[in-house]
Amino acid sequence: MIRVAALAGLLLNVPAPGVAVAETMRATGGLGVVVERASGSLVIVDRIAREAIGRVEGLGDLSHASVKFSPDERYAYVFGRDGGLTKVDLLEEAVVAREMQSGNAIGGAISDDGSLVAVANYEPGGVRVFDADTLEMRADIPTAAKVVGLVDMPGNRFVFSLWDAGEIWIADFSGGAEPQITVLADVGANPYDALITEDGRYYIAGLFGEDGLVLVDLWEEEPRARRILDGYGRGEEPLPVYKMPHLEGWAEAGGRFALPAVGRHEVLWLDSQSFEEAGRTKTHGQPVFAVARPDGRQVWVNFAPPGNDTIEVVDTVSGEVIETLVPGPGVLHMEFAPRGREVWMSVRDENRVEIYDTRSFEKLGEIAAESPSGIFFTARAHRMGL
């Protein structure tokens, strides 16, 4: 009861949905959403004013939700854990379309022309592709396996991995709604997540079953899978894995990729030309996200339990931890302003989002949100693989 009362107090400054919205002229380049994982809702934020401006409810199970944006930065596509795909209008602050498209899903992507939204499914597996305007289904790609690491690739294509089957698939929609599928078989055991580099050239998936990663150069005429960092934890007793790291957070910084090791208290560095290991940084705990500040000079890292109250900031030139912040229990996600001046982070168990200056590490503000997890700014609309 106390918790509910406290929340009600926290949320007083969020305008009621739909009130006075239509009369306000509002740009969308500075907007964003915070996922409220427990209540199935989104807080719409103005990142420039550093304030909440609205809330949209009724989005189902958002316990592992992610969000993509339409190219005009008006609509958010919300991928729920329960297979729900919801299109939210950030200007009207309302749900404009919603489909229960599977029983269990794990994220999605939007094509580079903004016309298609794809969803990766665990149950029954496969990828389903929807019209971005109406959410009508345009294509169904059964895989007989759980799909992970689904990302967009330039030219109306999507790339994804099959956890159970150890395969990487490329679905090419450049010819219309009937995709051309390329299958790369036997890439390794249990890809668990993946990224595409910012230029859309390299797809890298983590292999849970093999203590390594797999790389595909999508610029090759006939792309093939190549193993990298094979057995990076070899010869050492693996720790129990408390939470699988997320690879979408990987980013290139100063000619190296920083990536969270699985089951180790380390960030791994990968040379971005040779894809050889280029160093390791010891961290406070098992990293979940290792995200580069947009200028690449710092990588910010959060952690699996029990270390998930802490953030470490690593300098990409020295590889040293240069700052430690302890925002509070359950720091689940970080999102940078697109030009890197500040970073927002969810502090789930304290029902707030904290905002920090990325140079002085000074706290700039906070926003109330119920059990916040993912934070997504509309600037992602203009980037590949985000």
Next chain:
Amino acid sequence: MIRVAALAGLLLNVPAPGVAVAETMRATGGLGVVVERASGSLVIVDRIAREAIGRVEGLGDLSHASVKFSPDERYAYVFGRDGGLTKVDLLEEAVVAREMQSGNAIGGAISDDGSLVAVANYEPGGVRVFDADTLEMRADIPTAAKVVGLVDMPGNRFVFSLWDAGEIWIADFSGGAEPQITVLADVGANPYDALITEDGRYYIAGLFGEDGLVLVDLWEEEPRARRILDGYGRGEEPLPVYKMPHLEGWAEAGGRFALPAVGRHEVLWLDSQSFEEAGRTKTHGQPVFAVARPDGRQVWVNFAPPGNDTIEVVDTVSGEVIETLVPGPGVLHMEFAPRGREVWMSVRDENRVEIYDTRSFEKLGEIAAESPSGIFFTARAHRMGL
């Protein structure tokens, strides 16, 4: 008379300024502006619908104009050749502030927090810095020389070069309105334009007087100037230079920078790690802009007169010209959709903007505009150095 009549016809489909604007809810992530250089006006475009949605007039001499956007993608700051600095509201389609801040100017930049707008001046020289909200002057930096190559640098800083003095200056506003200035002297003769890499790390200026370039690594504790590609045209008779190339169009692509040579029918390639020359591509004419498609797989090049009716597309892996387009006389500028699916280009002497698919090279549409030059999409708001 015929020309005027034709224009009037072409422009019929542009709504009159201010009409019914306020009633329409509109996102700003898909907007852009086309500079009409002869008439001192902007056409506001919806790049997703591929149409003109409005026009704003009274911006003075836009014969060499450039544009920056506020972080929320609502306001365009227009830097006119005559020293005029104008703030345009893309939603209201109106001028909201305008300052004649010098007698002759050559572009500007906006700080990474969106609070400051800086303008590079030829006459009387120097940089003036304005409040982004009100356009009140916040700082005046006299240089006793023409300023070129002004770009934003992370952390509320600006970098620029002095044509007459051969210097590079860094103005740091992170401590407030009184900037801290760092001067790098004797960098070489006549820097004519410059770029900052997308991560804000390297500043590269072209040296007109020395047939080479100068590089500054802004991550160094004490940044210093280093000469690169020294005398790249050595031993050959220089051609007359019909138009100085623009360096803001340079971009990294597959580990190399493509850059337009001065007075040569060549694109130069520069290794992005060593900054050594990494090849040359023979082109149709003297390049003006060499701009990478956002995925870096292609570089699109336009040319100085007399070859300025043509575009060449260079594959960045092979370095070969893979496509030639002839849109018409006076192709002055190109702008890519942020995820690279299409490119817009101004065809000045035919009063239109043409839109091409960047994979099929098919023409997707065109938009009427009077003597169009620069095209700027709001997605630039989220990038450094653009």
